[in-house]
Structures are given as structure tokens and as C-alpha cells.
Amino acid sequence: PALSECISLHDLETVARHVMPSKAWMYYSSGADDEITLRANHSAYHRIWFRPRVMRDVSRVHFSTSLLGQKSSMPLYVTATALGKLGHPMGELNLTRSAAKHGVIQMIPTLASCSFDEIRSAALENQTQWLQLYVNRNRDITEKIVRRAESSGVKGLFVTVDAPQLGRREKDMRMKFDDVGTDEQKESGEKIDRSQGAARAISSFIDPSLNWNDMGWLKSITNMPIVLKGVQCWQDAVLAAQHGCAGVVLSNHGGRQLDFAPSGVEILPEVMSALRDHGVSTDKFQVFVDGGVRRASDIIKAVALGAKAVGIGRPFIYAYSAYGEEGVDRAMEILRDEFEMCLRLLGARSLDEVTPEMVNCSNLGSA
Numbered sequence: 093p094a095l096s097e098c099i100s101l102h103d104l105e106t107v108a109r110h111v112m113p114s115k116a117w118m119y120y121s122s123g124a125d126d127e128i129t130l131r132a133n134h135s136a137y138h139r140i141w142f143r144p145r146v147m148r149d150v151s152r153v154h155f156s157t158s159l160l161g162q163k164s165s166m167p168l169y170v171t172a173t174a175l176g177k178l179g180h181p182m183g184e185l186n187l188t189r190s191a192a193k194h195g196v197i198q199m200i201p202t203l204a205s206c207s208f209d210e211i212r213s214a215a216l217e218n219q220t221q222w223l224q225l226y227v228n229r230n231r232d233i234t235e236k237i238v239r240r241a242e243s244s245g246v247k248g249l250f251v252t253v254d255a256p257q258l259g260r261r262e263k264d265m266r267m268k269f270d271d272v273g274t275d276e277q278k279e280s281g282e283k284i285d286r287s288q289g290a291a292r293a294i295s296s297f298i299d300p301s302l303n304w305n306d307m308g309w310l311k312s313i314t315n316m317p318i319v320l321k322g323v324q325c326w327q328d329a330v331l332a333a334q335h336g337c338a339g340v341v342l343s344n345h346g347g348r349q350l351d352f353a354p355s356g357v358e359i360l361p362e363v364m365s366a367l368r369d370h371g372v373s374t375d376k377f378q379v380f381v382d383g384g385v386r387r388a389s390d391i392i393k394a395v396a397l398g399a400k401a402v403g404i405g406r407p408f409i410y411a412y413s414a415y416g417e418e419g420v421d422r423a424m425e426i427l428r429d430e431f432e433m434c435l436r437l438l439g440a441r442s443l444d445e446v447t448p449e450m451v452n453c454s455n456l457g458s459a
């Protein structure tokens with residue numbers, strides 16, 4: 093179908109599923125084990141209802157914001173997803189170019205298909221990019237990656253902490269990959285075991301010994317704000333604040349790691365209240381959420397509950413797998429239109445006016 097016939101992110105996914113290589117579909121769409129968490133990520137949003145306000149002059153609404161000190165046109169960012177070229181030959185560059193046009197921040201994955209330099213050079217001069225980091229068993233390699241990112245102008249470091257070992261994504265494991273690997277891995281001649289699916293093939297370097305004592309080292313090698321990606325309970329959010337992080341992403345890695353891990357938005361209320369109880373200012377310490385976001389209304393719910401922004405993964409990679417960069421443009425436009433409408437109908441003119449009282453999350457319960 094023509095791109096203009098896609099009027100929701102779901103439509104883009106449906107097209108992608110039919111046109112993209114099945115290996116790519118299996119890698120992108122899979123979740124861990126029985127995919128209970130994968131499904132729960134999206135359905136958690138269905139348990140949150142609005143309490144709209146009326147009669148509030150919503151002729152003008154705006155929803156730009158500031159994330160880790162960087163401007164963003166909407167409270168969302170393109171999160172890191174590995175192996176962008178499985179779905180489309182231009183891979184991550186589709187995301188870079190579209191993010192630039194829409195004033196949205198892109199998180200560059202450690203395991204991008206395109207090289208880091210390629211992704212940085214595709215960015216406009218004033219375009220913000222962050223780096224997602226998998227800490228390597230060889231810390232010298234990690235230090236080099238981090239320093240290179242900072243000196244090239246990357247504005248934030250998102251350290252993935254929910255993947256000391258990659259989860260079992262069975263759909264992906266059943267595919268036998270012979271051509272997988274990042275450009276950098278191929279260049280370095282690193283030996284890759286391709287018999288267990290794409291995810292396992294590329295991830296054996298990740299250091300499972302990473303722990304809170306490493307925060308000192310991480311902070312010593314960079315001045316970028318450090319955010320822990322993959323926090324799944326309030327205790328770890330408080331610890332992250334106490335260890336000098338700039339924020340956390342409440343995330344279960346898109347349901348690809350521990351099945352039955354809670355969804356980010358489900359634990360958001362208890363995280364916000366624990367941070368308050370521990371005297372953490374959530375203006376300075378920013379809380380992000382990702383997983384299962386498919387509508388601007390989902391984003392507004394997360395914002396109402398205290399998130400600064402949400403990360404969106406699969407919808408953007410499906411969009412470019414189906415239609416290239418224009419598909420991502422379309423996804424961004426759909427979200428922007430939905431935002432405008434949803435804010436108006438909710439009775440909020442700006443994100444500041446989206447408050448906890450505007451949602452009913454009594455069914456959210458994560459006791």
C-alpha cells in the first residue's frame with residue numbers, strides 16, 4: 093500500500109511484516125521466552141485511563157521539551173535497536189536523517205549495523221545524538237568507544253544494564269544467520285558464533301560482572317550525563333540517583349530479556365514516589381520509560397505519571413523496513429498529529445499541564 097494509506101504506527105508494522113526479510117522480522121519482533129512481557133509492555137497502557145479537563149482554551153498547544161539539557165520537539169526519542177541493516181540497506185541512517193528533520197533525539201546503538209562514524213556524520217551539526225553502551229569485558233575498548241563518542245559531540249551515555257546475558261528469543265534463535273554482525277565486528281575479524289540467532293551472535297562481548305562499583309570508573313572516563321537503561325524497580329532507580337547518574341530508563345529491553353519483568357510504565361508511579369521520598373529532584377534526575385509505546389496517548393500517560401520522555405524502538409525500525417526514511421518521517425508525523433489532538437482533548441496546552449490527576453491508573457497495580 094501507499095505510505096499515505098498508513099495512518100497509525102500499527103499500519104506501518106503490518107506492512108513491514110509482509111515486505112521485510114523474514115530473518116529481520118524474527119529478530120526485530122521477537123521477545124524472550126513466552127513473550128509475556130513483550131505483550132504486557134503494550135497492554136499496560138490500556139489499563140491507564142484519562143481524566144480529561146474541558147473549557148481550557150486549547151487553541152494553541154505545544155509539546156517541546158528538554159531532555160538531559162537538549163531540545164526535543166516531542167517527549168520521545170528514537171531508542172537504540174541493534175542491526176538496523178537487517179530491515180533496510182540504509183539501516184540506522186534512516187533514523188538519523190528522519191530524527192534530524194523532526195527535532196527528535198536518536199540513541200545510537202553499540203551494535204548498530206552502520207559504523208559509529210557513519211551515523212555521526214549523517215547527523216546535522218546541531219542534531220542531538222546519545223550513545224547506548226554495552227560495557228565490554230575488555231574495559232579499554234569501552235573506554236575508547238566512550239571517549240570517541242564524547243569528543244565527536246554525543247550528548248548522553250545510556251548504559252544498558254538489563255543484559256548481562258542476552259535473553260532467549262526463540263523465534264530469532266531458530267533462524268540461522270550467516271551474514272550477521274556489525275560492520276565494525278566484520279572489520280576487526282572478531283569470531284562470531286552464528287548458530288544461535290542474531291542476538292546471541294553479536295553479544296558475547298558484554299561484561300556480566302558490571303556492578304555499582306563500576307560507576308566510579310564510568311564517571312571517570314566521561315563528562316557526558318550517564319543514564320542507566322533497563323532499570324526495573326524503584327530500589328535500583330534510587331541507587332542510580334545515589335551513584336550520580338543523570339537518570340534512568342525504566343525498561344525491560346522491549347520484552348527481550350527477562351520474561352515476566354514488569355513494564356516500565358507499570359512501575360513508573362512507585363519509582364517516582366520512591367525518588368521523592370529519597371529527596372531526589374526529578375527535574376535534575378530524569379526518568380525515561382520505554383517498551384510498547386505505539387500512540388501519542390501512551391506517551392502522554394507516561395508523561396502524566398512523571399516520565400520526561402519515552403523511547404520508541406520497533407515502530408521506527410518497522411517504518412523504515414517498509415518504506416525507508418520516508419516511513420520514519422510518516423511515523424513521526426503520525427505521532428505529532430496524535431499529540432496535538434490528544435493534548436487538546438485532554439485539556440492540556442503543554443506538557444507541564446499534563447499532571448498525575450489527569451490519569452486514572454488504579455488498574456495499573458504492580459503490588
Ligand code: FNR
Nearest residue numbers: 120171172173174252345346382383384404405406
Ligand atoms: C532492542 N533494544 C536494545 N537495547 C539496547 O540497549 N541495546 C540494543 O542493542 C538493543 N537492541 C534492540 C534490538 C531490537 C530489534 C529491539 C526491538 C530492541 C531495546 C530497545 O532499546 C528498547 O528498550 C525497546 O525496543 C523498547 O520497546 P519497543 O518500543 O520496541 O516496544
